[in-house]
Amino acid sequence: MFSLQNKTAVITGGGSGIGKAMAMLFGKQGAKVHIIELDIDTATATVGEIQQNGGAAFHHYCDVSKQHQVVDTFNGIGQIDILVNNAGIAHIGKADTTSEADFDRVMNVNVKGAYNCLFAVIPLMKAKGGGVILNTASIAATVGITDRFAYSASKGAIYTMTLSVARDYLHDNIRCNSISPARVHTPFVDGFIAKNYPGQEQEIFDKLSKSQPIGRMGTPDEIATLALYLCSDEAAFVTGCDYVIDGGFTKL
Ligand code: NAD
16 A cells, blocks of 8 residues: 555655655655755755665755756656655735835745746656655635734645646646644754743643643654655545645634
8 A cells, every 4th residue: 555666756845844754655665765855954964864765866956946957856856756846935924014125025035936946847757657746735824814914825825836737737647635733743843942931842742732622732753654645656636635634624
């Protein structure tokens, strides 16, 4: 079940958190994993861990917000069966407290970065007769998290881009889905708490954990398991869907 043998998977932001868990699991399941990262140290470390486990992995320094870097990197990889558009950054602020520079920064990475990867990968997938794309959205896409105006807007764009791509390339044998986690305990969350609530780290961590109906944050491995299913041939009937994985956050 859920073998990725003979598949080449590209994972953006694969050096840390959710992307790292996906890279590790995809490598374990037989995929040749290419990590696209700004942080070359974490990318190199993750590649090393995958190789130590007997898997095949490569790292590429690339800023997803720069189209020429993404196109060159993807063309260099050549055959790509699976793309996970996962790189993303967070931001705190409401519409009137988000600067233009911060809005542009979030959109450049979270939205333009995903678009750049789609722009680069779709011709490659069409040329080889198909592929699978998974976009990391967030529950922010549909609920609009308090004080996360730019971030929520960026994830709303990811949610809708998923539908457009699924529709436009249905007959090119390209499936496209998204996942929408609630809070997952990753360096993204730790960094966010440290930056915005210095000295209150444990208190805020506990508060955020308890704010989820299930009483804790998700783990990167739990998200990676869902991603594995969606990127595997077992999910051949699944396209144009957003999979919420949120410990009950949106419904309970
Ligand atoms: P993380 O910060 O641990 O990892 C993100 C990785 O993306 C980092 O390694 C970073 O170097 C890389 N990255 C950032 N900008 C980049 C760029 N321009 N080009 C290439 N790489 C870049 O974050 P995470 O928590 O694992 O989050 C991964 C994804 O999941 C993000 O899209 C995030 O919005 C989404 N998400 C996270 C949570 C959560 O609670 N952690 C919840 C919902 C959705």
